[in-house]
Amino acid sequence: xxxxxxxxxxxxxxxxxxxxxxxxxxxxxxxxxxxxxxxxxxxxxxxxxxxxxxxxxxxxxxxxxxxxxxxxxxxxxxxxxxxxxxxxxxxxxxxxxxxxxxxxxxxxxxxxxxxxxxxxxxxxxxxxxxxxxxxxxxxxxxxxxxxxxxxxxxxxxxxxxxxxxxxxxxxxxxxxxxxxxxxxxxxxxxxxxxxxxxxxxxxxxxxxxxxxxxxxxxxxxxxxxxxxxxxxxxxxxxxxxxx
Numbered sequence: 307x308x309x310x311x312x313x314x315x316x317x318x319x320x321x322x323x324x325x326x327x328x329x330x331x332x333x334x335x336x337x338x339x340x341x342x343x344x345x346x347x348x349x350x351x352x353x354x355x356x357x358x359x360x361x362x363x364x365x366x367x368x369x370x371x372x373x374x375x376x377x378x379x380x381x382x383x384x385x386x387x388x389x390x391x392x393x394x395x396x397x398x399x400x401x402x403x404x405x406x407x408x409x410x411x412x413x414x415x416x417x418x419x420x421x422x423x424x425x426x427x428x429x430x431x432x433x434x435x436x437x438x439x440x441x442x443x444x445x446x447x448x449x450x451x452x453x454x455x456x457x458x459x460x461x462x463x464x465x466x467x468x469x470x471x472x473x474x475x476x477x478x479x480x481x482x483x484x485x486x487x488x489x490x491x492x493x494x495x496x497x498x499x500x501x502x503x504x505x506x507x508x509x510x511x512x513x514x515x516x517x518x519x520x521x522x523x524x525x526x527x528x529x530x531x532x533x534x535x536x537x538x539x540x541x542x543x544x545x546x547x548x549x
Contacts, residue, residue: 317372324360324376331356351451354417358443361421361436362486365493370429377422384414416530417442424538431542433496433549436486437507438538441514445479446533449518465522472515479511502548506541513540 335349453471517536
């Protein structure tokens, strides 16, 4: 049997710091929503885009159990928020029932579950976990936030999604992945050339963009699964060729 997990005050402190960041982010979003009369769609997109950044803390955890506390804790908190319903500031900030179906409202839950699955299955491939999460957070988050404001959009013949939306998705997904690879390189987890990182970022961003564009119909609400998981699979098979 393996050696028992040793309690690490540094890891616990980092967990607390990350929790504090996420709760503060949601609190700020809710405050702005009330004071500036913002819609829940706006605050939901902001939380989606910024909350995923916590994955960048992964290289500094000594054991997967510590970062795993984050999706588990957030999952429990989100479940409590759904139980409380309209009275919860979490649901007010993250759920827009005017734009989303009942199933799509559970996007934050799917978001949290996907991060937990990635951590459990690819802990030894931290760069992939981080890149896949950031592609979901920045790519999908930015595309959903920016695209609706564009006046001219070229909609795909098979859905109401657009070329402009996919372009935004690819650009922000690429930079999200790049931030991830730069972070793991800085932390000494991965040693890669700039060229290798750029190619992997392009692979992840392209696969994520395609996965988002084709998450349609009955599975449309599950893009927080299809995007990161497709990216993770693509990067897993591409990584041996470049790192």
